[in-house]
Amino acid sequence: xxxxxxxxxxxxxxxxxxxxxxxxxxxxxxxxxxxxxxxxxxxxxxxxxxxxxxxxxxxxxxxxxxxxxxxxxxxxxxxxxxxxxxxxxxxxxxxxxxxxxxxxxxxxxxxxxxxxxxxxxxxxx
Amino acid sequence: xxxxxxxxxxxxxxxxxxxxxxxxxxxxxxxxxxxxxxxxxxxxxxxxxxxxxxxxxxxxxxxxxxxxxxxxxxxxxxxxxxxxxxxxxxxxxxxxxxxxxxxxxxxxxxxxxxxxxxxxxxxxxxxxxxxxxxxxxxxxxxxxxxxxxxxxxxxxxxxxxxxxxxxxxxxxxxxxxxxxxxxxxxxxxxxxxxxxxxxxxxxxxxxxxxxxxxxxxxxxxxxxxxxxxxxxxxxxxxxxxxxxxxxxxxxxxxxxxxxxxxxxxxxxxxxxxxxxxxxxxxxxxxxxxxxxxxxxxxxxxxxxxxxxxxxxxxxxxxxxxxxxxxxxxxxxxxxxxxxxxxxxxxxxxxxxxxxxxxxxxxxxxxxxxxxxxxxxxxxxxxxxxxxxxxxxxxxxxxxxxxxxxxxxxxxxxxxxxxxxxxxxxxxxxxxxxxxxxxxxxxxxxxxxxxxxxxxxxxxxxxxxxxxxxxx
Numbered sequence: 001x002x003x004x005x006x007x008x009x010x011x012x013x014x015x016x017x018x019x020x021x022x023x024x025x026x027x028x029x030x031x032x033x034x035x036x037x038x039x040x041x042x043x044x045x046x047x048x049x050x051x052x053x054x055x056x057x058x059x060x061x062x063x064x065x066x067x068x069x070x071x072x073x074x075x076x077x078x079x080x081x082x083x084x085x086x087x088x089x090x091x092x093x094x095x096x097x098x099x100x101x102x103x104x105x106x107x108x109x110x111x112x113x114x115x116x117x118x119x120x121x122x123x124x125x
Numbered sequence: 126x127x128x129x130x131x132x133x134x135x136x137x138x139x140x141x142x143x144x145x146x147x148x149x150x151x152x153x154x155x156x157x158x159x160x161x162x163x164x165x166x167x168x169x170x171x172x173x174x175x176x177x178x179x180x181x182x183x184x185x186x187x188x189x190x191x192x193x194x195x196x197x198x199x200x201x202x203x204x205x206x207x208x209x210x211x212x213x214x215x216x217x218x219x220x221x222x223x224x225x226x227x228x229x230x231x232x233x234x235x236x237x238x239x240x241x242x243x244x245x246x247x248x249x250x251x252x253x254x255x256x257x258x259x260x261x262x263x264x265x266x267x268x269x270x271x272x273x274x275x276x277x278x279x280x281x282x283x284x285x286x287x288x289x290x291x292x293x294x295x296x297x298x299x300x301x302x303x304x305x306x307x308x309x310x311x312x313x314x315x316x317x318x319x320x321x322x323x324x325x326x327x328x329x330x331x332x333x334x335x336x337x338x339x340x341x342x343x344x345x346x347x348x349x350x351x352x353x354x355x356x357x358x359x360x361x362x363x364x365x366x367x368x369x370x371x372x373x374x375x376x377x378x379x380x381x382x383x384x385x386x387x388x389x390x391x392x393x394x395x396x397x398x399x400x401x402x403x404x405x406x407x408x409x410x411x412x413x414x415x416x417x418x419x420x421x422x423x424x425x426x427x428x429x430x431x432x433x434x435x436x437x438x439x440x441x442x443x444x445x446x447x448x449x450x451x452x453x454x455x456x457x458x459x460x461x462x463x464x465x466x467x468x469x470x471x472x473x474x475x476x477x478x479x480x481x482x483x484x485x486x487x488x489x490x491x492x493x494x495x496x497x498x499x500x501x502x503x504x505x506x507x508x509x510x511x512x513x514x515x516x517x518x519x520x521x522x523x524x525x526x527x528x529x530x531x532x533x534x535x536x537x538x539x540x541x542x543x544x545x546x547x548x549x550x551x552x553x554x555x556x557x558x559x560x561x562x563x564x565x566x567x568x569x570x571x572x573x574x575x576x577x578x579x580x581x582x583x584x585x586x587x588x589x590x591x592x593x594x595x596x
Contacts, residue, residue: 005353005397008412013405021409035393041328041351048330048413090396112381114362117355117401124405 011101022053025060185284218252227266316344323416334403339382346394499543
């Protein structure tokens with residue numbers, strides 16, 4: 001699972017959860033997979049992502065050393081920052097681990113890089 | 126289906142590539158001819174358009190359009206000298222090619238035509254392999270009677286070749302060579318058409334909520350989309366379970382949607398797949414994709430499943446719970462789900478999670494004798510751009526629906542459609558058509574050896590046993 005995807009996921013599907021965002025991340029196995037840098041694409045992503053959730057997920061994954069803790073003013077034009085963001089969003093692959101609902105502690109497992117967001121009938125809205 | 130979807134693809138690509146076209150010219154094109162004469166701004170636009178298309182074949186700058194062979198010579202002789210001059214700049218070369226559609230020309234026929242074309246006053250040198258310009262004579266003998274072709278063509282075109290289309294892409298992505306396939310993997314040509322209808326371009330964010338083996342998103346990735354998918358079938362997504370290939374028993378241990386992307390060098394375009402119920406709200410409310418492409422389950426080759434209690438829809442059908450499905454010990458209760466619930470969910474979901482200007486492209490299975498246009502779900506956020514039918518059996522079809530989001534989402538907007546059209550489920554009709562000729566061929570055969578064809582009484586869900594241990 002990439003951190004770009006993590007940024008979009010919520011546990012709001014669980015009955016009773018208010019926000020369910022961001023999901024906490026527990027990493028058991030992570031891989032780094034290089035991917036061609038596409039500046040235009042990363043710039044397009046800027047308004048779609050919640051940066052604070054990226055930063056907290058990167059911290060959970062132990063890869064936040066290089067990242068600023070909040071979105072810089074010149075994000076859209078700073079190639080240095082955009083490359084770091086590209087690395088964190090698209091080159092980090094969580095192969096095994098857990099996503100955890102911040103309100104209920106419910107665990108969504110990640111296996112073979114694929115998160116499982118299925119709920120039981122009782123849990124769903 | 127062919128011609129209407131071809132024009133739809135053309136319109137979508139012109140929109141995507143910002144090429145103005147004369148809609149009247151398209152509307153006037155009623156005959157089912159393989160040739161379309163269209164005004165386009167220039168060479169560059171024509172090339173961009175055709176090279177992105179998977180349904181068209183090639184495009185030419187039309188120099189002469191004649192109704193009879195005898196007029197061809199005069200028309201060529203009347204071509205303006207300054208136009209000819211642009212094709213014979215110093216150092217340039219050319220060749221001539223002859224094509225007949227709907228008839229096979231003998232080599233003598235071809236030689237006669239080359240002789241006739243000598244009236245084309247181009248005085249640069251000939252190069253058959255790698256010319257600067259390639260001029261083609263295209264003869265249209267019509268598609269009426271291929272066994273007894275007409276002696277005279279209905280029309281002829283003489284033009285300068287500009288580009289060939291991307292028709293080959295479907296062959297490159299063919300399923301028999303694809304690493305990971307399943308019972309519902311989409312035909313690659315149709316998947317590419319869907320990606321074109323969805324206006325996928327490099328950098329598009331594309332999502333498939335019923336991703337299965339990834340056959341739709343691979344086409345989106347081919348055109349540069351960054352792709353996501355979700356599917357309720359965990360066993361399938363992890364590449365486990367029985368192989369659907371002939372003579373294979375179990376899947377190889379590394380089959381997956383990602384493996385397909387790697388096979389075609391498209392790994393960079395793969396973002397993620399998730400195990401998830403398409404009807405569940407696991408995405409942030411403000412997530413917006415550029416395109417959503419989907420082939421929702423029809424309940425025929427795979428049962429329709431969702432997580433949930435039956436009270437969600439009291440008129441659910443008898444579709445049996447997923448068999449390939451849940452790991453031993455899981456307590457998911459697979460609800461039963463009529464098709465229209467999923468379509469409603471899909472359209473609502475797309476209304477919320479597409480950017481304005483983005484498109485939803487999906488297949489809607491219908492029963493032919495009950496279908497009319499009010500069966501297509503509507504929503505205030507969407508314009509219906511196109512609706513093309515593909516027949517599946519004597520009484521069932523599926524329709525490729527393209528919808529474009531034109532208005533911001535509002536929670537008060539509802540999906541509307543004519544409920545009375547969906548009186549039986551698609552699956553019921555597909556398997557229980559009363560006329561033998563209506564039944565799909567494979568089923569007539571099956572009927573001979575087994576009586577278990579019709580849906581049975583609703584069963585208590587049994588605990589799933591006998592699956593491989595959880596990994």
